Amino acid sequence: MHLHFIESGPALLVEQDRRVLVVADLHMGIESGLERHGVHIASRSAVRIARVVACIEEMKPDLLLLLGDVKHNVPVTSRQEYRELPGTLATLRERVPLAVVPGNHDGGIGRFLEPGELLPPGGAVIDGVGYLHGHTRPDPELFGRLIILGHHHPVVSLVDAVGCAARARPAYLYSGLDAGCEVETPPGGNRTRLLFIPAFNEFAGGIDVGRLSESGLGPLSRCIERETAEVFLADGTYVGSPATLSPAGGG
Template identity: 35%
Template sequence: MARVEPVVGRPAAVADLGAERVLLVADVHAGIEVGLRYERGVELDSHAGKRRERLVELLETTDADRLVVLGDLAHRIGAPDGAEREELDRLIETVLDRVPMTLVEGNHDGGVAEAFADDIDVIPPTGGVLASDGDDGDDRDDAGRVGVLHGHTWPNPALLDVDVICMGHEHPQVRLADAVGGSRTKRAWLRGGIDPVAFLGDSDGDAAEAASDPSTSTPPPELVVFPAFNERSGGTWVNVEGQSFLSPFLPAALPSADAYLLDGTRLGDYRRV
């Protein structure tokens, strides 16, 4: 069974695909400071160098063979230019000096995928499967098969034929209250068994029904919703009643899921935190 293990204290995880060890992150939002300046008139010092250094540190400490970004590598929608393009150029060059890089195309990445198509591998927005060398995609018991998507659109039904599906887009956070009425927000992971019917919606009813058939010998995959790599990108307060999710299949596709803080603390059912 494929394993996806978070890196303690970091918004990143490692997947062992057998022949390849993959570092996964979501929602880097390179150039966010430029976007915030134009979108909201907010002036912030650029953290471009810090983001790049954190990625390099993670690649080195996890001994990864590849970096996979689960969408929204860039912040501003459209072809990158100016300071954002400079950050992307340096970040991608720095990563490629060490390991290959794969981008799962997110809703902010249309221009990025096109601009860097010659340098990085691109997986379409509906998602794809990361497989170990020699895997033909027919054996669910293979030790190295992980589904990946960004999460802003309905997914490829083939993702249901893996053990673990990893996604970004949602930027999950939990709002924690203290004894004196104050509160703070923390980035969080969501992990739980998937509801195939809700996950696919109307995109492929036959595949969803087949995956949810109790007579089958294999359970539906686990869904792992990644915290945003970029600490400035905000997020969905998953434990606040009435908070709207961004993904079209959430929260319905996660009928039961636990929230975890970046330090590994298990908070239990995210709805009851």
């Protein structure tokens, strides 16, 4: 298996039997959600999808996997989403086959998808790799392999010797399962590994990797091995472990 970090996404290409382009947390329609809180931003959906298309054209995947939270607004679907999602998804599927693992923001997403594109909310195994949005407990079939998940929006703030922090940057967090984590016994005793991937949406915000295990955002966030986990920037640069990168005042 080969993993290719795509900095311009951020996105991930998983190359095994097929080339699977993984995009997490698009949050299409986020602008209308921000507007309800008094933040007025013109829709950037066209620019956002152009970035996805650029990733497709660069990596030439066999499958585009949207790893949950394709849409933003809950519990309803906004007018912006009704207006933009059909064309957005058509733009993507005309270039590459499409699959969606639904996230906690994706209520009603099925109405915008074609038969066979919507995968189970408990995740799916594709070419031996598990894929999960991250807000639900995984299907038992996902244990004992690499599980790639979104939902947590990991970011990292790099601090210099005098304590000045750079702007939070999208990050990947790779970890085994903590020994104290109560999960199903993997078939054949194979080791389960977790790869938390960053949000594609530029307005989605994030959780610092040093606090991810305490966030309680999903069942697997508590399973991170803080001391041995590895953190990578969007371009694949290794920067340390959550324990060494914890922000000041963090756990």
